[in-house]
Amino acid sequence: MCAIAIQQKQYETYILTNEQAQSRLEVVPERGAIITHWSLQEHEILYLDSDRFADPNLSVRGGIPLLFPICGNLPNNTYTHKGQQYQLKQHGFARDLPWKVTESSEATKNPVSLTLVLDSNDQTRSVYPFDFQLAFTYQLKDNTLEIQQRYTNHSNDPMPFSSGLHPYFLTSDKTQLEFEIPASEYQDQITKEIHQFSGSFDLSRDELDLVFRQITERSASVTDKGRTFKIALGYSDLYSTLVFWTVKGKNFYCLEPWSAPRNALNTGEHLSELPPGGSYEASFSITVNFL
Structure with missing residues (x-):
């Protein structure tokens, strides 16, 4: 049985x-269409700073914020366009503005999905x-969350952009993480x-902010031995950087x-550009496999 409910x-x-x-997946359209919670077999997959989330003046730290039209x-x-x-x-x-729900799947349909614009x-x-x-569809099927995306340029000029997703994964012990x-x-x-x-990595440092520019495959994973599951990420060709x-x-x-x-x-590095009237579709998935 699949279902979609609305709670205030x-x-x-x-x-x-x-x-x-x-x-079980929770989505808040008003706060940037953010996914705030995802639980699987009673395990919470995502981290959320509830105090920051409760303050509309602060950016959300947790869940899966959506990044557009820049990452980082x-x-x-400041950037310059046409002088x-x-x-x-x-x-x-995109992560701060209210989105509109435009479509949802039938309550009994598998996968269950929700589209926001x-x-x-x-x-x-x-x-x-x-x-x-921007049109994002969240699809929940078995042990996978898939985020399908469509970017459309309604301008008369080419539209440069970059896009990203910023999932915060909950962990109990970072020393138990293994990366692929x-x-x-x-x-x-x-x-x-x-x-x-x-x-x-040296996870004892106060902060780690690492960028992988030369990725060679369309997937990556993290095994959390402390929580006894593996998180596998899949992403389409749009994504050049982790x-x-x-x-x-x-x-x-x-x-x-x-x-x-x-x-x-500003630099143009891996920058996407949509022609007038053009659209581009991309996807991102998270699959959780228990060890």
């Missing part, structure tokens, strides 16, 4: 359930001078040093697919 918490929350798989930050939060400067804060605006408006055009539509990331090196975004990657981020003393880690590295709107 602090925000209107859509709850997708798949009873057979013992899977820009120098002085004019614009201001965009870190990770763009963000359209450009005066607020977005003031910092990003394009007309667009399809890259041989990474850059430390704090020190700017480049290091060879052999499958592990970012690992964690903070000492917090029981989360992030492994994030980005379509381009930070500052791509």
Whole structure:
């Protein structure tokens, strides 16, 4: 039995359930269409800082924020387009704005799914001078969460953008994590040093912010021996970059697919560009396998 329910918490929350798989997903359209919770067989997969989430003036730290039209930050939060400067804060605006639910699957259908849309408006055009539509479909099937995406340019000019997802995974002991990331090196975004990657990091540091630019496969995984499951990520060709981020003393880690590295709107590195009237579809999946 699959179902979609709506609960009025602090925000209107859509709850997708798949009873057979013992899977439950919570989505908050008003806060950037964020997935706040995903539980599977009574195991919470995602981390959420509930205090930050309760304050609408703070960015959400937890769940799966959506990044658009940039990933990461820009120098002085500034980029230039056609000789004019614009201001965009870190990770763009999609994670902060309200999205609209446009479609949901039948209550008994497997997979159960929910589609949300963000359209450009005066607020977005003031910092990003394009007309667009984003449509994201969250699909819950067995032990997999799939996020299907469609990016559409309604402008008369080509539309440059980058996009990403920022899942926060809950963990009880970071020393019990084992990584399979399809890259041989990474850059430390704090020190700017480049290091060879052999499958592990120094997780005792106060903060790790690592970018893998030369990924060779469309999948990556983390085995959490402490929680006895493996998280496998799958991502389509849009995504060129993986970012690992964690903070000492917090029981989360992030492994994030980005379509381009930070500052791509200025440098053009791996920047996507949609022609007028064009659309692009992409996908991202998280599969949890218990050990």
